[in-house]
Amino acid sequence: MREIQQKIDTMILHLGGYWRPLSGLARLLEEVGEVGGAMRRGSAEELKEELLDVLVISTCLANQYAISLQQQEADVRGVTKEQLYFQIVEEAGEVARILNAYEGDKKLKPNRQGESLQLHIEQLQRAVISLGEQCNYELFDSLYALIDEKSTRDFGRFDHTPDxxxxxxxxxxxxxxxxxxxxxxDPKPFERFDRYMEREKHIERFLKIAHIEGLDGFVIKLGRDGLIVPENVEKDLNLPSDFKVTIEVYNTQGYVVIRPKL
Known part of the structure; x- marks a missing residue:
């Protein structure tokens, strides 16, 4: 699965870049609906294509949260194709609920055991793989071919969105x-840290979800003519008490890293 995630990451960058997460969610729900339409029409080839699209878009969402997915095995014991589709719809709804809390207007509830985005993406993909197994599709073999086709055919298809x-x-x-x-x-030349923070909109998102999704840190690159970091950067950031800041240097390249405390 790691290879598939890397291939999809390369493909998405080739096409122009990732969508904003809520835009990606809209695409996921669209494809789930198209799976249902293909089943209703009894179109085998269309169903296979839509299942592949669900796999690709759900993997894109996982990539955007640095989630390392586990490859799912088909489980078709005692379930019908229709029941598997209902599972796909249910798990897509759970993904939507979580992303609406992370990215939208819904208030984020206290974390509960088993409520991570990773869990529901994996359960969604398990249902997709199981439905493919019921239909005798070799989805993973077809997935590699689809990635290669899109990478060749659709270069620059999407507008670049910073992510x-x-x-x-x-x-x-x-x-x-x-x-x-x-x-x-990237910081501007000799940019003050407070000005940089006004432009960088993703730290607030990171602080909201890092503990729930298990993110290891938020990285800010220090250029030679870049960010002017205050002496007490942790105080300047006004971080919650369960986060800390480290300054790290590797081969003369410096980074400010915001990390969750264990």
């Missing part, structure tokens, strides 16, 4: 430290 998983800061940082990280935008 904390694709920023240069996090892409360079994870070459030194493995883990699940988001990254901040």
């Amino acid at each position: 904390p998983i694709t920023e240069a800061s996090v892409r360079s940082y994870v070459t030194y430290q493995s883990g699940r990280y988001w990254g901040g935008i």
Whole structure:
């Protein structure tokens, strides 16, 4: 599954970049509806294509939260195709509930055991794989072919949307430290830290979800002519008490990293 996630990440960057999460959610729900339409019409080829699209878009959402998905195995014991579709609809609704809390207007409830985005994306994908098994589709084999086709055919199809998983800061940082990280935008030359914080909109999102989704940190890259970091950056950020700030240097490249406390 790690290889599939990396291939989809490369494909999405080739196409222009990730959608905003709520836009990605809208696409996911659209594809789930199209799965239902293909089943109602009895169109086998269309159903296979729509199931593949659900796998791709749900993996994109997982990538945006630095989730390492576990590959799901089909489980078709005692269930019908219709029941598996109902499972897909139910899990897509759970993904929507969580993302609406993370990205939309819904208030985030206290974390409950088993309520992570990862769990519901994996359960959604298990239902998709199981429905594919019921229909005798080799979904994973077809998935590789679909990724290659889209990468070749649709270059630059989407407008670039800045995303904390694709920023240069996090892409360079994870070459030194493995883990699940988001990254901040590049600072302007000699930019004051408070001005930078006004432009960087993703830290607030990170602080909301880091403990729930198990993110390891938020990375801000320090350029030679870049960010002017105050002496007490932790106080300047006004962080919640369950977060801390570290300054790390690797091969002369410096980073400010906001981390959840264990």
